Amino acid sequence: xxxxxxxxxxxxxxxxxxxxxxxxxxxxxxxxxxxxxxxxxxxxxxxxxxxxxxxxxxxxxxxxxxxxxxxxxxxxxxxxxxxxxxxxxxxxxxxxxxxxxxxxxxxxxxxxxxxxxxxxxxxxxxxxxxxxxxxxxxxxxxxxxxxxxxxxxxxxxxxxxxxxxxxxxxxxxxxxxxxxxxxxxxxxxxxxxxxxxxxxxxxxxxxxxxxxxxxxxxxxxxxxxxxxxxxxxxxxxxxxxxxxxxxxxxxxxxxxxxxxxxxxxxxxxxxxxxxxxxxxxxxxxxxxxxxxxxxxxxxxxxxxxxxxxxxxxxxxxxxxxxxxxxxxxxxxxxxxxxxxxxxxxxxxxxxxxxxxxxxxxxxxxxxxxxxxxxxxxxxxxxxxxxxxxxxxxxxxxxxxxxxxxxxxxxxxxxxxx
Amino acid sequence: xxxxxxxxxxxxxxxxxxxxxxxxxxxxxxxxxxxxxxxxxxxxxxxxxxxxxxxxxxxxxxxxxxxxxxxxxxxxxxxxxxxxxxxxxxxxxxxxxxxxxxxxxxxxxxxxxxxxxxxxxxxxxxxxxxxxxxxxxxxxxxxxxxxxxxxxxxxxxxxxxxxxxxxxxxxxxxxxxxxxxxxxxxxxxxxxxxxxxxxxxxxxxxxxxxxxxxxxxxxxxxxxxxxxxxxxxxxxxxxxxxxxxxxxxxxxxxxxxxxxxxxxxxxxxxxxxxxxxxxxxxxxxxxxxxxxxxxxxxxxxxxxxxxxxxxxxxxxxxxxxxxxxxxxxxxxxxxxxxxxxxxxxxxxxxxxxxxxxxxxxxxxxxxxxxxxxxxxxxxxxxxxxxxxxxxxxxxxxxxxxxxxxxxxxxxxxxxxx
Numbered sequence: 001x002x003x004x005x006x007x008x009x010x011x012x013x014x015x016x017x018x019x020x021x022x023x024x025x026x027x028x029x030x031x032x033x034x035x036x037x038x039x040x041x042x043x044x045x046x047x048x049x050x051x052x053x054x055x056x057x058x059x060x061x062x063x064x065x066x067x068x069x070x071x072x073x074x075x076x077x078x079x080x081x082x083x084x085x086x087x088x089x090x091x092x093x094x095x096x097x098x099x100x101x102x103x104x105x106x107x108x109x110x111x112x113x114x115x116x117x118x119x120x121x122x123x124x125x126x127x128x129x130x131x132x133x134x135x136x137x138x139x140x141x142x143x144x145x146x147x148x149x150x151x152x153x154x155x156x157x158x159x160x161x162x163x164x165x166x167x168x169x170x171x172x173x174x175x176x177x178x179x180x181x182x183x184x185x186x187x188x189x190x191x192x193x194x195x196x197x198x199x200x201x202x203x204x205x206x207x208x209x210x211x212x213x214x215x216x217x218x219x220x221x222x223x224x225x226x227x228x229x230x231x232x233x234x235x236x237x238x239x240x241x242x243x244x245x246x247x248x249x250x251x252x253x254x255x256x257x258x259x260x261x262x263x264x265x266x267x268x269x270x271x272x273x274x275x276x277x278x279x280x281x282x283x284x285x286x287x288x289x290x291x292x293x294x295x296x297x298x299x300x301x302x303x304x305x306x307x308x309x310x311x312x313x314x315x316x317x318x319x320x321x322x323x324x325x326x327x328x329x330x331x332x333x334x335x336x337x338x339x340x341x342x343x344x345x346x347x348x349x350x351x352x353x354x355x356x357x358x359x360x361x362x363x364x365x366x367x368x369x370x371x372x373x374x375x376x377x378x379x380x381x382x383x384x385x386x387x388x389x390x391x392x393x394x395x396x397x398x399x400x401x402x403x404x405x406x407x408x409x410x411x412x413x414x415x416x417x
Numbered sequence: 418x419x420x421x422x423x424x425x426x427x428x429x430x431x432x433x434x435x436x437x438x439x440x441x442x443x444x445x446x447x448x449x450x451x452x453x454x455x456x457x458x459x460x461x462x463x464x465x466x467x468x469x470x471x472x473x474x475x476x477x478x479x480x481x482x483x484x485x486x487x488x489x490x491x492x493x494x495x496x497x498x499x500x501x502x503x504x505x506x507x508x509x510x511x512x513x514x515x516x517x518x519x520x521x522x523x524x525x526x527x528x529x530x531x532x533x534x535x536x537x538x539x540x541x542x543x544x545x546x547x548x549x550x551x552x553x554x555x556x557x558x559x560x561x562x563x564x565x566x567x568x569x570x571x572x573x574x575x576x577x578x579x580x581x582x583x584x585x586x587x588x589x590x591x592x593x594x595x596x597x598x599x600x601x602x603x604x605x606x607x608x609x610x611x612x613x614x615x616x617x618x619x620x621x622x623x624x625x626x627x628x629x630x631x632x633x634x635x636x637x638x639x640x641x642x643x644x645x646x647x648x649x650x651x652x653x654x655x656x657x658x659x660x661x662x663x664x665x666x667x668x669x670x671x672x673x674x675x676x677x678x679x680x681x682x683x684x685x686x687x688x689x690x691x692x693x694x695x696x697x698x699x700x701x702x703x704x705x706x707x708x709x710x711x712x713x714x715x716x717x718x719x720x721x722x723x724x725x726x727x728x729x730x731x732x733x734x735x736x737x738x739x740x741x742x743x744x745x746x747x748x749x750x751x752x753x754x755x756x757x758x759x760x761x762x763x764x765x766x767x768x769x770x771x772x773x774x775x776x777x778x779x780x781x782x783x784x785x786x787x788x789x790x791x792x793x794x795x796x797x798x799x800x801x802x803x804x805x806x807x808x809x810x811x812x813x814x815x816x817x818x819x820x821x822x823x824x825x826x827x828x829x830x831x832x833x834x
Contacts, residue, residue: 019752023775102797108786110796117808118778196632200808215613216636221809224638242831249833335436357826358440361535369525369829378834379527379825380519391534391617391822392638393810405808408796409774412786414659416666417795 011198013176014144033089039167050159116142126150141403151184193218225386228258228341235347342371363396428615430593431561450506456584467576533559542623543567558820568601610635642803645675645758652764759788780813
């Protein structure tokens with residue numbers, strides 16, 4: 001009960017701040033963001049020391065090297081955060097945009113205007129950079145942010161938040177506009193996710209387990225993000241050299257991210273010509289190959305794939321590979337195992353390309369390009385708070401605009417109905 | 418388990434149909450809608466007989482007259498449904514619209530294209546017209562519809578659905594595109610609301626209890642609709658004649674709908690001049706007045722309002738009335754008790770009008786007009802599936818466009834990252 005009371009109080013404070021943030025001028029918001037960037041660099045010693053406490057506790061607790069790497073802050077990473085804050089300051093302010101408007105026959109004037117959500121609840125894992133990203137994007141879009149990061153990063157997050165708030169509040173940031181839920185108690189997330197009326201939207205960012213927990217627990221509206229079991233389909237009519245470069249890039253350039261390829265599908269007509277050189281090149285880059293029986297025959301070094309391989313987001317140098325009989329079989333495979341994130345076909349067949357784009361149900365559907373482009377910066381949004389894999393509200397990379405709602409303003413002169 | 422299996426099978430069928438619906442041509446959809454309109458009128462006897470069975474069972478079960486009236490079908494109401502179907506046929510098809518697009522510096526061509534959600538789950542009460550409305554709007558927007566209406570209307574809904582499906586399927590409607598959950602078991606709704614991956618969005622339409630249940634139960638994304646505790650604030654600078662007409666219209670023209678006024682707020686400076694004639698006029702129209710102490714002093718026929726009156730959607734000829742000291746107090750009252758639906762100020766003070774529109778957090782904020790205009794037809798959307806009172810995805814009246822999502826189509830020539 002103590003925990004619930006405390007989080008509810010924080011959310012009430014956030015809601016009050018949201019009222020002020022909604023009408024905060026763009027220059028004030030930008031000044032705050034720039035001050036935050038400077039403050040992060042000025043306070044680097046404080047922040048790196050706090051981060052070292054998290055790192056040491058994480059080592060003791062036996063965190064994997066991959067997790068420790070995500071948790072680690074360095075001078076370079078702090079600088080990247082400061083650059084990120086400055087970039088958000090430079091982006092256009094979405095709030096107040098008039099999206100459409102008209103005068104009705106009865107003389108009523110209606111405007112559809114962009115407004116902030118109000119209070120955004122972010123639930124994420126042990127990546128301290130998300131604390132800074134989320135604070136910056138919520139602030140610029142006029143939202144109050146209630147942040148709950150992974151407990152392994154708590155000391156880092158407390159230090160970052162202290163620096164951001166101090167820099168913000170001396171430059172006009174309303175108290176309560178950016179808050180951290182400072183507890184390692186896992187119940188805190190459940191409490192947050194049931195604060196309907198105080199929190200307007202919850203955005204989870206992290207692995208499949210976190211996302212599933214949030215979707216199953218939350219009564220607050222959720223934007224699902226980020227699980228990517230992405231496919232590349234090499235069609236019979238593909239340029240095989242292009243296909244090899246695209247598939248290699250989609251798997252190897254950054255295997256830990258959600259837009260990386262997890263499964264390669266290859267049309268049977270080109271499997272023999274395409275697969276041996278492709279898989280040798282991947283193996284030379286230390287990619288483990290798990291194949292269907294046909295793949296294992298064509299490339300004996302492959303391990304036989306188990307059923308669960310087709311639905312696994314490896315986030316690692318592992319690739320499942322399947323030979324299919326037709327475009328239809330590729331489409332059916334993607335419908336069965338895809339997570340509606342990003343899917344690609346490599347082909348020079350016009351009808352195959354069109355059909356793939358039309359029938360695949362995913363946020364981004366590519367012809368002759370790597371799935372790795374599904375990203376807020378690459379799409380030209382300037383920044384992203386995550387990649388939505390649901391169809392409600394936002395789909396694909398979410399920038400500032402996706403952190404807003406609308407309202408209708410109606411001006412009359414006594415109209416009644 | 419039997420129930421769960423059956424509903425899951427229906428949802429799977431709906432998902433298959435959704436794949437076909439997404440690419441169904443506009444002329445085919447329109448032909449189906451027009452055929453459905455004709456079929457409803459041709460089958461009026463069958464439908465009215467089925468409806469009479471519901472009505473008789475409802476009378477036996479002691480349903481209120483208001484509920485029986487909502488349940489009742491007549492020749493006129495069937496004709497209104499047929500007109501509704503023809504209107505939806507005449508609306509523009511939202512699917513396939515290119516919302517934006519660009520060529521990136523690396524040559525990738527991106528298009529953001531409107532696509533259907535996929536499968537929409539509608540949960541509603543004993544109003545058979547919602548069955549026809551929802552089927553029509555989902556079909557035109559390319560979605561499969563899984564409909565669960567109130568059990569009191571089951572015989573009517575079965576008859577309507579049989580007529581709609583038969584007319585549809587002989588004109589190209591995919592099997593499974595429109596389905597009714599034909600059970601009175603209340604568990605059915607809970608099963609539906611957890612079919613993530615099969616149902617893309619759930620839309621409840623009904624009273625506060627239904628909406629709350631859906632929000633609390635659903636793991637499928639929900640669009641909340643329709644609870645309206647709407648206010649009209651008569652400012653110190655109001656034209657009192659205009660204010661009287663607006664408030665009278667907002668309360669009396671159709672008290673059972675969600676955009677009707679439930680609470681009248683009056684600035685203390687005009688309370689004495691405004692309230693006695695206003696409340697007499699309302700009383701003459703059989704409106705029961707529940708007032709704050711000041712109101713009861715100015716108008717002794719008023720009943721003293723209890724705390725819960727301020728948060729009650731009466732949907733009836735009852736009005737709560739409060740005198741406030743200032744615009745600030747009115748804003749605070751609306752923030753505390755409003756449901757973010759529709760709010761109005763009557764004033765000739767420019768700053769008060771601007772501030773009210775800026776600070777009130779609601780789907781539609783009116784100056785000098787009745788809240789009764791918050792409606793898909795009135796706003797020019799041609800039809801509505803409900804009025805969203807949440808901020809995610811859609812806010813205010815939801816037409817065909819609000820029943821769609823987007824996807825990004827990306828065309829390349831071998832780009833890698």
